[in-house]
Amino acid sequence: MTSLTAAGTERGQKRLVLGLLKPVLSLSLVFASFLMLHRLAEKDAFGLKAGGPRAWCGSDCFTFKHSVSTEGPTEQGAPRSRNGTAPSWDAQVLNCSEDASVSSQDWFRRLDSRFHQFVLRKHCRYFPLRINHPEKCTRGHVHLLIVVKSVIEQHDRREAVRQTWGREYETESGSVRTVFLLGTASTGKDSRNLQRLLEYEDRLYGDILQWDFMDTFFNLTLKEVNFLKWFNIYCPRTRFIFKGDDDVFVNTHNLLELIRFRTEERRDERLFVGDIISKAAPIRNRQSKYYIPKELYDGPYPPYAGGGGFLMSGALARNLFRASEAVQLYPIDDVFLGMCLQRLGTAPESHAGFRTFGVTRRRLSPMNSEPCFYKQLIVVHKLSPHELLRMWNVTHGDSLVCAFVLGSGH
Numbered sequence: 001m002t003s004l005t006a007a008g009t010e011r012g013q014k015r016l017v018l019g020l021l022k023p024v025l026s027l028s029l030v031f032a033s034f035l036m037l038h039r040l041a042e043k044d045a046f047g048l049k050a051g052g053p054r055a056w057c058g059s060d061c062f063t064f065k066h067s068v069s070t071e072g073p074t075e076q077g078a079p080r081s082r083n084g085t086a087p088s089w090d091a092q093v094l095n096c097s098e099d100a101s102v103s104s105q106d107w108f109r110r111l112d113s114r115f116h117q118f119v120l121r122k123h124c125r126y127f128p129l130r131i132n133h134p135e136k137c138t139r140g141h142v143h144l145l146i147v148v149k150s151v152i153e154q155h156d157r158r159e160a161v162r163q164t165w166g167r168e169y170e171t172e173s174g175s176v177r178t179v180f181l182l183g184t185a186s187t188g189k190d191s192r193n194l195q196r197l198l199e200y201e202d203r204l205y206g207d208i209l210q211w212d213f214m215d216t217f218f219n220l221t222l223k224e225v226n227f228l229k230w231f232n233i234y235c236p237r238t239r240f241i242f243k244g245d246d247d248v249f250v251n252t253h254n255l256l257e258l259i260r261f262r263t264e265e266r267r268d269e270r271l272f273v274g275d276i277i278s279k280a281a282p283i284r285n286r287q288s289k290y291y292i293p294k295e296l297y298d299g300p301y302p303p304y305a306g307g308g309g310f311l312m313s314g315a316l317a318r319n320l321f322r323a324s325e326a327v328q329l330y331p332i333d334d335v336f337l338g339m340c341l342q343r344l345g346t347a348p349e350s351h352a353g354f355r356t357f358g359v360t361r362r363r364l365s366p367m368n369s370e371p372c373f374y375k376q377l378i379v380v381h382k383l384s385p386h387e388l389l390r391m392w393n394v395t396h397g398d399s400l401v402c403a404f405v406l407g408s409g410h
Contacts, residue, residue, distance in 0.1 A: 019270055115293065129410045139177075143174030147178075186214050306381075309354060
């Protein structure tokens with residue numbers, strides 16, 4: 001009887017906690033809204049609206065699923081269409097129906113149901129922009145564009161990135177600019193409030209690119225192709241791109257030094273550098289996040305960069321955009337990009353400074369929290385927002401003294 005009473009009490013406590021969770025989350029969103037509005041009011045008071053009068057375009061500019069992008073200036077010297085006008089984002093109405101010819105095929109019937117929607121709609125590549133910043137590459141010469149994959153609710157990660165390696169500033173070679181790539185809130189989340197918070201956030205910072213597709217793991221490839229198209233339209237003169245996740249540490253000084261060395265050596269035109277994974281094959285374990293059934297792909301993967309972070313030249317990115325249009329979408333974005341590189345005949349280059357699996361793959365190793373490694377590497381994955389801020393402050397402080405030097409291999 002005592003055990004039954006205890007079990008009942010435990011179930012009651014769980015129900016109580018679950019019942020309180022939703023209002024607590026709603027209150028958190030309301031509090032965050034007030035906080036962002038307060039910060040926005042402060043910026044407006046000092047005339048510091050991010051990006052100028054045309055920098056922000058959220059849901060007030062267009063209706064959901066029928067987005068019309070508000071176009072601003074494109075980069076000086078950008079290519080123009082036949083009628084002399086600057087190119088613009090042309091995916092303005094979402095019309096993505098299922099490919100009925102696939103569903104009747106035998107291999108599709110055998111396919112794991114988790115992949116059905118991806119296969120039925122993988123012909124849909126380009127989606128309307130809900131938030132756009134066509135002016136991002138127009139303010140002076142952009143030497144490096146930092147591109148960060150994020151999801152709508154991870155505002156704390158974006159804030160940590162902005163305070164550290166995603167900070168925009170000027171260098172002798174040109175400016176460093178930052179954009180975050182997002183889709184819409186996935187099913188089951190408070191999408192309306194999250195979208196409003198995102199729009200406030202973008203009003204503050206002017207660095208969000210959001211497309212009208214749901215943020216899911218399989219849709220990361222859509223971020224890849226939509227960004228490549230966006231870059232080709234709005235940043236055709238930008239020299240370099242660093243593309244990474246919102247939970248990595250990036251030593252921007254070392255990153256810019258790598259760019260400088262490669263430019264001086266004239267090895268920058270087809271530059272693609274990262275933590276390269278070679279001789280990999282599809283994972284057949286159904287429990288894995290990266291599981292791929294044989295019906296979808298049967299063969300070895302081409303070499304590809306771990307998605308935590310990689311560096312490429314703007315010239316190569318423009319070629320990748322053209323190559324990507326001839327490659328079928330694939331559920332794993334890192335592998336898809338490797339397929340595009342293979343089509344171009346470009347081999348991605350491995351660099352010891354990119355550690356997308358941590359300083360060492362042993363998660364509990366003290367090396368993964370040693371600031372001197374972060375001081376000398378370029379990219380380390382992964383860190384929480386608190387860990388990122390702490391590590392950034394330590395590695396950029398005057399008190400850090402390191403007694404060893406890692407071989408970097410520029």
